Amino acid sequence: MSQELRLRIYSAVVMIVVVVAATWLGGYAFRFLAAAMGLLIYYEWSTITRLAEKSLRADAFGWLSLALIALNLLFGSDDLTVPLFGGLVVTTLIPPLLRRGSWWQPAGVFYAGLSAISLSAIRGEDSLGFIAMLFVFLVVWATDILAYFVGRAIGGPKLAPRISPGKTWSGAIGGTLAGVAAGVLLASAHFQDIGLWVVMIAFILSVAGQIGDLFESFIKRRFGVKDSSRLIPGHGGVMDRVDGLVFACFAAFFLALAVSAGGDRVVVSMGAFLFGL
Known part of the structure; x- marks a missing residue:
């Protein structure tokens, strides 16, 4: 194992532990x-x-x-x-x-x-918020990982060649399916009855995450940089690691605001909103 790969693994483990611990503690x-x-x-x-x-x-x-x-x-x-x-x-x-x-x-x-x-x-501040945050994490992570592997395995037409030449439509579709599946599995493990709402939310978050990834690639290409910074050893910067996550969070946040503004229902918490409770 090369020193660079070892550094990437150590950094990833530390990041996961810190993020999951903070999410658990709330x-x-x-x-x-x-x-x-x-x-x-x-x-x-x-x-x-x-x-x-x-x-x-x-x-x-x-x-x-x-x-x-x-x-x-x-x-x-x-x-x-x-x-x-x-x-x-x-x-x-x-x-x-x-x-x-x-x-x-x-x-x-x-x-x-x-x-x-x-x-x-x-x-948020309740236990449902912990499940909701895990839901977003899993949707984004599953989308990102499967998009990479499916894209490498199948290839095909490029998704946005001028922005990110490595991304393909096959990877985007495979990643979206994986993100929806991960979200549905998590929701099914915690709730007896889940409907089409959870599938739709997982789909929206998965697509939003991929748009976020493309957005950051556009910013870096626009200003001629490879990584957003060197803050995370072996991984580049914070933006490099959370580009998809933050756009998925944006999508959830704005959807909740839109639903509240529409007056159809009152969004008591983001967790309740994401799971249609």
């Missing part, structure tokens, strides 16, 4: 993990897009925005989360609208901030 442990992830994602986004070089003041406000979001997740009120996040994103939009800043600035605050918020919202 509360401040998971909120801290979500907040730290948001801050690290913004660090990588800022570095990739060279925001500090374009406007040190704007980048400083971006850091302040992420710090406020992180502090609210840890010590603030859940009722304040969406208004605070929306206000910060709108504020960062003002300079680009006035042609005095980069659009990558509000995009970074939105991407990193929502990553932390949506992760924290899905985990």
Whole structure:
């Protein structure tokens, strides 16, 4: 076994242990993990897009925005989360609208901030949140792993050759089927009766995860970087590891907001929403 492969395995084991432990504990442990992830994602986004070089003041406000979001997740009120996040994103939009800043600035605050918020919202504070977070993890991980192996085994037409030349339609379809199967199996293990809702949610999260993967590939290709950073030994950066996960969380978060806004049902918790309870 090569030293590089050994390093990748050790790093992966540590990451899995930390993430699963924080997910199991919930509360401040998971909120801290979500907040730290948001801050690290913004660090990588800022570095990739060279925001500090374009406007040190704007980048400083971006850091302040992420710090406020992180502090609210840890010590603030859940009722304040969406208004605070929306206000910060709108504020960062003002300079680009006035042609005095980069659009990558509000995009970074939105991407990193929502990553932390949506992760924290899905985990929530109850035991159902733990199952819901595992559900999202398994859907995304199964999609990612099977998309790779099915794509390598079958090949065929490329999914998005200009963005990520290695991805194929066969891999995308195989990954989606695997993600849905993983989600349904987990839900079936914990609930006696699951319906088409869980299948639909797993499908949406799987597709969203693959879009997230392509999105990060587009960002890196746009700015000519191979990895988002070198924060994780043998694995690159945080964005490299959670690109699909955060987009799946975005999809779940916005679906829950849309359902609540529609007035058809009240979303008591993200866990209840994902499993149609």
